[in-house]
Amino acid sequence: MLLLSAFFVCEYVYVCAGHKLSTLNLYKFDKISEEFGVKPLDMWEIRNKNYIKEKIKAMKNREIFPFPDVKSLYRLKDIYGLSIVSDSPQEIVDFFIKEFGYKDLFECSVGRGTNLEDLEKMKPSPLALARLLENIQHEKLTYVGDSEKDHEFAEKTHMGFIFLCRKKDTDFNSLDKVVNHLFH
Numbered sequence: 001m002l003l004l005s006a007f008f009v010c011e012y013v014y015v016c017a018g019h020k021l022s023t024l025n026l027y028k029f030d031k032i033s034e035e036f037g038v039k040p041l042d043m044w045e046i047r048n049k050n051y052i053k054e055k056i057k058a059m060k061n062r063e064i065f066p067f068p069d070v071k072s073l074y075r076l077k078d079i080y081g082l083s084i085v086s087d088s089p090q091e092i093v094d095f096f097i098k099e100f101g102y103k104d105l106f107e108c109s110v111g112r113g114t115n116l117e118d119l120e121k122m123k124p125s126p127l128a129l130a131r132l133l134e135n136i137q138h139e140k141l142t143y144v145g146d147s148e149k150d151h152e153f154a155e156k157t158h159m160g161f162i163f164l165c166r167k168k169d170t171d172f173n174s175l176d177k178v179v180n181h182l183f184h
Contacts, residue, residue, distance in 0.1 A: 001081040001107075001138030005123075005145035005164075026087075026119050044116040048089070052114075055092050059099050066100050067166075069175040073105060076179055081138050084109040085129070085153075087122045108135045124152035129159075144178055 033040040058064040073082055083106055086093045090111035097103055110132045112118045121127040129141075142160035145151060154161035162181070164172050172178050 001083065001136060001141045005085065005143070005147070005150045026122065029116070029119060041116055048114055052089055052091055055088070056095050059096060064096075066096075066102075067175065070102070072176045072179045076182060077105060080182070081107045081136060083107050083132060083136060084111075085123070085132060085143070086111045088112065089114050108132060110135075123149050124156055126153070126157045128153070129157045144175075 029044065030040050033043040036043065055064065076082060084093060084097070086109070088111050090109075090113065093109045093111035097106055097109060110128050112122055112128075140160075141157075142162060143150060143154040143157075144162045144164055145154065146164045146166070151161055151163065153159075162172055162178055163170075164175070164178060166173055172181070
């Protein structure tokens with residue numbers, strides 16, 4: 001089974017207006033809501049609702065779209081089970097798969113929940129893997145990710161790891177190279 005981090009399968013042209021409320025700061029959400037003088041739960045409900053709405057809108061407008069090499073994953077479909085594990089809300093992951101026509105590619109997808117306490121279940125927490133294992137039957141898992149957090153997630157869950165770094169000239173700077181590697 002090959003697990004994919006959702007972030008590297010799509011390209012963002014979309015610019016986040018509120019950097020303090022971006023996904024990079026979800027781990028500090030309580031501190032940031034305190035800076036704004038708002039209760040975390042109140043801020044979360046507004047932030048999450050607008051985040052989902054804007055992310056879906058950006059996909060519809062093709063401001064967020066798949067990298068062209070995602071299609072190379074079809075070469076692996078009959079050899080490996082393919083699934084997505086994402087820190088994005090499940091609604092966004094599901095929309096991405098449907099909007100861009102990947103329902104036949106991915107066996108399962110796991111996104112985070114929409115409640116404030118679901119932030120504690122984001123990678124590198126192994127809880128996302130537990131949710132995935134409820135839906136798949138594979139014993140050997142390899143995680144393809146593009147961040148240190150993904151690497152830590154793979155280590156905590158005892159999975160193999162392939163680091164995909166699109167911005168550098170590395171062994172794995174495209175899904176094409178990952179796919180070719182897995183064929184050998």
